[in-house]
Amino acid sequence: MTIRHFAALCLVGALAACSKPEAQPEAPRPVRSVTLAAGNGQTAAFHAGDIRARHEARLAFRVGGKVVARLVDVGATVKPGQALARLEDNDTSLDLASRRAKLAAAEADLKQNEADIKRYRELLAQHFISQAEFDRREAALAAARGNQQAALAAAQLGANQQGYTTLSAERAGVVTSIDAEVGQVVSAGQLVARVAESGEREAVIAVAESQLAEVRAARGFVVQVGQLPGQYQGVLRELAPDADSVSRTYTARITLKDADDSVRLGMSARVYPQGEAAAPLSVPLSAVLDENNRHYLWLLDGKAPQVKRVEVKLAKVSSDTAWIASGVRAGQEVVTAGVHLLRDGQTVRRLTHDPAQPVGTQAK
Structure with missing residues (x-):
């Protein structure tokens, strides 16, 4: 072997050692996805609230005093006229006794004056007394009759005051709160109990100013x-004309048309307004890519697992959901996670995918 041949072999070996290894194909990136489904007029946004009775009585004593008996507990079912609590009635009993004594005295005085007027009428006929004297006796009788009527009214008032020491339910319903305990001194008009009347049930929600037009x-x-199966149809019964001074929201009451016994007071409620047109498509907020104040989604081709970026317009956004106004259509599959790591035409691999999955729900 000549020196020239040997040098050529060394050069070939050096070049082979310095060459780069052949590039390996990029592994498909795993992604999660959902399939967009058309709405049915029910918006994905909802208003949170709770279930209440249409009529709820706020009960209070009409006189003040110390509570000596609490006769029901929260959750008790009551009938009309059933006693809920009682006040100490020592003072009202004494007052009633005094009024009745005055009534007895007034009635005795009236009887005496009625007997006197008969005698004086006979004396007047026999000219033993003057007409002026008889007129004075008639005036005394009228005064006695007035005193008796006043004493009777006072006695009735005392009896009413005695009855006010017992707090009773006006209508049948369920006790939802008791705000008084035995030994507590309450004033007249102070709230003591709430009784939710049996019958219609409503979902009470707070509506922001920006949502008033949608609700109307x-x-x-x-x-x-709550966790009850199925849904209930509702109708707007009342929308407050002015905002709450603290929350600056408007209270709306939605009457449940077909509520049954399983709908209990205090249950949580989600209220979905139903519009005339189909609701916009929705996706998890994690599916939206924001760049330079523009919004994009990554579409996934079902046949060739590659992604394509498309620009969309958003109708509105909540803490975890975005509603799409335009740019995509129902039936298309979009990526919901890792959107900042993808590029156009990149090959991906679905982790799991359910084409029948509800709108805006990430695959598990």
């Missing part, structure tokens, strides 16, 4: 009550 324009409402 809704053709109906769908109410999801």
